[in-house]
Amino acid sequence: MQLPLPQSNKSIALCSLAVSVVALGLKYAAYALSGSVALYSDAVETIINVVSAIGGLWALSVAARPADHNHTYGHYKAEYLSAVAEGSLVLVTAFVIGREAVEGLLHPHPVSASYLGILLNAAATVVNLIWGLTLVHAGRARRSPALQAGGQHVLSDVWTGVGLVAGLLLIPLTGWMWLDAALAGLIALNVLRVGWEMMRESIAGLMDEAPAPETLDDIRDIIATNGRGAIEAHDIRTRIVGAVTFLEFHLVVPGSMTVEEAHEICDRIEAGLRSKMGDTLVHIHVEPDNMAKHEGIVFWPRPATESASR
Template structure:
């Protein structure tokens, strides 16, 4: 099922909404811990504090990434989103340490929850809020190719699984009489937080290191070039990277040596326009070469170069 919630047009607006919702979830989870005294619910509330801090960082990063290119950043500010995601991953790891310490303390000095059912009810409401917003953020981040929104959505959804586990686990404590189950649940929360933090940092570091996009995206790029390169001989040395919502692409385009600059430029324009239509925001650099530079690899236009697109000199 796909959510169809109305969203702000800018990614920065979505991040602002995320901050507000994180504060609402934090209030509910703090109340859940306050009425129950559960170490597991305390751990969940601590994790939500990191969500609030991460939402502030995401809002800053998206505000920076939307700035136009300037003389100091001629390729734009898109990588600010990755910096935010790496910072969020680091905060998540710190949170896991804090929660793990509380879990050990709860195991060594267990005590029964004061009002487990009231705490579970409040935590359950916060979990439903996170479920709706986490799915919305994840869908918006993927559709808009925003690393900061995707990382935020993944982090919020990790809270959902934590919330479900807490609801089930804390309800079992009075039924089983095993008070240390509270500490076990806190320990499992810490492990889940570590997993999410590692995934967020891994994806963000890959973006900072200009990792090539997935094979499906590369196939789409090659298909667009092949479909719109009529008149050329081949395209080789294709390189691409995706930074936030921007795709950077460069390659060599071999054309007949006798082709005019005008005709070669028209082929380049046709390819660039098709790539932007398919990929969205795309910065394309095409190095045009004569036929004696052909490598007979990459994309070879078959069966032979067609008549130039125009006869203008």
């Protein structure tokens, strides 16, 4: 299940902040009713969700700014900075929760497994599930690292919530007081995993890591489909920064082709890329036929001028 979303990423971030505050209220109430260290750990993690939502709102606001004389390629990487900061906060949260778990294992105390508290935590879990799926879907559709990171973080809470509800229901049945602290320890490990994945993906974006092979294949297909009249395209390099694709390559054309004809081919390729890839900044270096490397994308059928010379 997914919720209908506002048009702007900034509005989505505001909704995310509101959802995080609601989930925090539910989880803190659940902890207050039970005194459970596991529910306390879950509430602490949700505080980080609120802080992360504020950071995501800032990052999306900065990323939406147009290019200026100090940032001629735009401000898109602000989203990656936000995701790295969020991942760092998640890692810190994992260690805080882990410390509470160790303390609970060393000094276990009775837990009032209030069914109302468990119900409140379950309600927060359902809220997180719906909103987390919505954020991840929106982040992928809009190619927004900040929204995807926020969605993954929220979804990590879902598995935590499911485990907590199941575990806390077992405590009164088994009498295992240590189970509360053990659940907190599992939460810490899950939070640690999510934080590491968020930081790894965001740092890869900051380092201009090449996109997935499937994306590169799509780009090559678009160039090949729209490059009729050219001889070949080589030295293709691309990187994706948030919602924008940066692409550059060399386009070899017949030496007898006019500048206007070569420009028309470039326009056709750029239009094809933007129609399939969305916001794309393309730099094409046009070269004469004697610069051909006989690699990359070789267009077929070849231009008539080349066929006649053979």
